[in-house]
Amino acid sequence: MYHKTVPYRIFNVINTVLLAAIALICIIPLVHVLAISFSAKSAADGNLVGLWPVQFTTIAYEKTINNPIFLHSLWVSVERTVLGTIGILLVACLAAYPLSKENAQFQGRSVYSWVFVFTMIFNGGLVPFYIVIQRIGLMDSFWVLVIPGLVNVWLIILLMNFFRGIPKELEEAALIDGSGYFGILWRVYLPVSLPALATLGLFAMVWHWNSWFDGLLYLSSKEDYPLASFMQTVIVSRDMSSMNFSKIEFEMLSQKTINAAQIFIGALPILIVYPFLQKYFVKGLVMGSVKE
Amino acid sequence: MRYLKRTWPFHLMLLPALALLIVFNYVPLGGIVMAFQDYKPWLRISGSEWIGLDNFRLLFEREDSLQVIWNTLVIAVFKIILNLLTPLTFAILLNEVRQKYLTRSIQTMVYLPHFLSWVILGGILVEFLSSDGGFVNRVLHSLFGVKPIFFLGDGDWFRFTVVVSDVWKEFGYNTIVFLAALAGINPSLYEAAEMDGASRWAQTKHITIPSLIPMAIVVGTLSLGNILNAGFDQIFNLYNSLVIHKGDIIDTFVYRTAIQEGQFGFATAVGLFKSVVSMILIVISYRLAYKLANYRVF
Incomplete structure (x- = not known):
C-alpha cells in the first residue's frame, strides 16, 4: 500500500505542484498577451502589464475590427x-x-x-x-x-x-x-x-x-x-x-496592444474548437496506429 | 477485362487524389534538374546552362551553407532528444496524479500550444521574451536581479530559446502516445508487485519504464528523419539579423537564396541535399522501428 507511506505522500504533493506549475507555464504567455491587448498604451509601452490588464480598454480591438x-x-x-x-x-x-x-x-x-x-x-x-x-x-x-x-x-x-x-x-x-x-x-x-x-x-x-x-x-x-x-x-x-493610422490614432494606440489584440483574435477560432479538438484528437492518434 | 469490370469504381475514386499528387508532388520532381543547372527564370529549364555538380560543390565550399547545415544539426538534435525525454518523464509523473480532475486540467493546459501556429506563438514570444522589459526578463530581474537576457538577440541564447520553446509547444501533445501506452499496462502486474512489497519507485523502475520502452523506441527512431528539420515555421517567425549566423537553418536558407536572392539552381541543390538525406534516414528509421518494436505504419 504505497499510497499511504509518508515518502510517497511527500512525493505526491511535490509532484502535483510541479506538474501544475508546468501546466501554468504553458498558458502564461497567452494570458500575458491577452492582458496587454486590454491595457492602455502607456501601461503596455511602459512594461507595466503582467497577467492582468492595466487601465482596461478595448480600443485596440476596436481599431483592429475596423481595419x-x-x-x-x-x-x-x-x-x-x-x-x-x-x-x-x-x-x-x-x-x-x-x-x-x-x-x-x-x-x-x-x-x-x-x-x-x-x-x-x-x-x-x-x-x-x-x-x-x-x-x-x-x-x-x-x-x-x-x-x-x-x-x-x-x-x-x-x-x-x-x-x-x-x-x-x-x-x-x-x-x-x-x-x-x-x-x-x-x-x-x-x-x-x-x-x-x-x-x-x-x-x-x-x-x-x-x-x-x-x-x-x-x-x-x-x-x-x-x-x-x-x-x-x-x-x-x-x-x-x-x-492606416491617422496621426491622432498613432498617439493613442500602441503597436504592442494592437499586435496583442490581433494575436488573440487570430488564436480565437482555435481556442473555440479546442474543447472538441481535445475530445477527438486522442482518438485520432490512437486511430492512426495499427499494430499488426 | 473482368478485373477492370469489378474494380473500376476503385480506380475512379482514387483519380482525384492521384491527379493532384501527380501535379503537386510528381511533376515538381522533374524540377530537380535545376539543381544541376545555372537556372535563369527567363531561360526556363530547357534553356538554362548545365553545370553538373557545381551547385553541390558550392554547397560544401561556401562558408554560409556549411554553417547553416551545422546550425540545423545542432538545433534538430537537441530538439529530438528533448522532445523524446520530456514527454516520457511528464507522462510517468502525470500518471502518479490520482485526482482525475487535476489530470484533466493539466492535460488541457499542456496540449494547447500545439494547436497554435508559429505565427501566433512567434508574436507572443517576441513580446514575452523581449530584452526591453519583456515579462520573463522582468520576472528574472525582480526575483534574482538578473540583467536583461537577449533570448532572441544573441546567437547562443537564440538556439537555446528555439529548442526550449519547441519543447514547450510540443511536449504536451507528445505525451499522448505515452499516456496511451501507460493505460495499456496490465494492472495485475502492479498488484503482484504490491503483494511482494515493492515500493512505488521499484514498481516504476521494473514495470512502468520497461512498458514504455517500445513506444520510446518507436518515437525515437521515427524522429531520426527530422535530423535536418530544425523547424522552418518556428525559426522564420523568430529569427532576425542579429542571430542569423547561429540561427539560420537549411529551410530558411533555401527560402532566402531562392525567393529573395534569385539563386534558384543553388537553392534547389540545397533543398535536394536535404530531401535525399531525409529520405534515407526515414527509410532506415522505419526499418529500425519495425525490427526493434514491430511497428508498422502501412
Whole structure:
C-alpha cells in the first residue's frame, strides 16, 4: 500500500505542484498577451502589464475590427478553411476507401499505396514546387490556398485505418443487395465513420487556419492574404504600412496592444474548437496506429 | 477485362487524389534538374546552362551553407532528444496524479500550444521574451536581479530559446502516445508487485519504464528523419539579423537564396541535399522501428 507511506505522500504533493506549475507555464504567455491587448498604451509601452490588464480598454480591438484589410483577411481565412476542409474530406474519403481494401479484392492497391507513401518520404523541395505553381497559373489566385493542400496523405492513412476496422460483413451484405461501391461508401461506410470524419475535419480546419507560408509565397498583394499571412507581416515582420493610422490614432494606440489584440483574435477560432479538438484528437492518434 | 469490370469504381475514386499528387508532388520532381543547372527564370529549364555538380560543390565550399547545415544539426538534435525525454518523464509523473480532475486540467493546459501556429506563438514570444522589459526578463530581474537576457538577440541564447520553446509547444501533445501506452499496462502486474512489497519507485523502475520502452523506441527512431528539420515555421517567425549566423537553418536558407536572392539552381541543390538525406534516414528509421518494436505504419 504505497499510497499511504509518508515518502510517497511527500512525493505526491511535490509532484502535483510541479506538474501544475508546468501546466501554468504553458498558458502564461497567452494570458500575458491577452492582458496587454486590454491595457492602455502607456501601461503596455511602459512594461507595466503582467497577467492582468492595466487601465482596461478595448480600443485596440476596436481599431483592429475596423481595419478593412484585417477584416478582409479574416474573410479569406474563413473561406479557405471552409472550402479546404470540405475538399480535403471529400478527397480523403474517396481515396481511403479503395486503399482500405485487401490486395485480393483490389489488385493494384499496393501500387497506389506506394504512390501515396512516396510523397511522404521524398519531395522536390521548395523551388521546383514554386515553379510548378507559377506555370499552372495559380500564382496570385485564391485557389492556391486550397488546391495544393487537397491531398493530405497523413489524413488519408488515418481514415484508411479506420475503414479497415469496419466489419466486412456490412459491405458483403450491401454487395448482395446489389449496391455498387460508390453506394456502399456513401450509405454504409460514411455514416458509421462520422466520429473519424469529425476528427479529420478538425485536423484539416486547424491546418488551414494556421497556414501562413503559402499566402506569403504565392500571393503578391497583401489585400489577398489570409489572416495568418497578414499577421505574419504585421506582427512578426513589423510592417505597419497596411494599418492606416491617422496621426491622432498613432498617439493613442500602441503597436504592442494592437499586435496583442490581433494575436488573440487570430488564436480565437482555435481556442473555440479546442474543447472538441481535445475530445477527438486522442482518438485520432490512437486511430492512426495499427499494430499488426 | 473482368478485373477492370469489378474494380473500376476503385480506380475512379482514387483519380482525384492521384491527379493532384501527380501535379503537386510528381511533376515538381522533374524540377530537380535545376539543381544541376545555372537556372535563369527567363531561360526556363530547357534553356538554362548545365553545370553538373557545381551547385553541390558550392554547397560544401561556401562558408554560409556549411554553417547553416551545422546550425540545423545542432538545433534538430537537441530538439529530438528533448522532445523524446520530456514527454516520457511528464507522462510517468502525470500518471502518479490520482485526482482525475487535476489530470484533466493539466492535460488541457499542456496540449494547447500545439494547436497554435508559429505565427501566433512567434508574436507572443517576441513580446514575452523581449530584452526591453519583456515579462520573463522582468520576472528574472525582480526575483534574482538578473540583467536583461537577449533570448532572441544573441546567437547562443537564440538556439537555446528555439529548442526550449519547441519543447514547450510540443511536449504536451507528445505525451499522448505515452499516456496511451501507460493505460495499456496490465494492472495485475502492479498488484503482484504490491503483494511482494515493492515500493512505488521499484514498481516504476521494473514495470512502468520497461512498458514504455517500445513506444520510446518507436518515437525515437521515427524522429531520426527530422535530423535536418530544425523547424522552418518556428525559426522564420523568430529569427532576425542579429542571430542569423547561429540561427539560420537549411529551410530558411533555401527560402532566402531562392525567393529573395534569385539563386534558384543553388537553392534547389540545397533543398535536394536535404530531401535525399531525409529520405534515407526515414527509410532506415522505419526499418529500425519495425525490427526493434514491430511497428508498422502501412
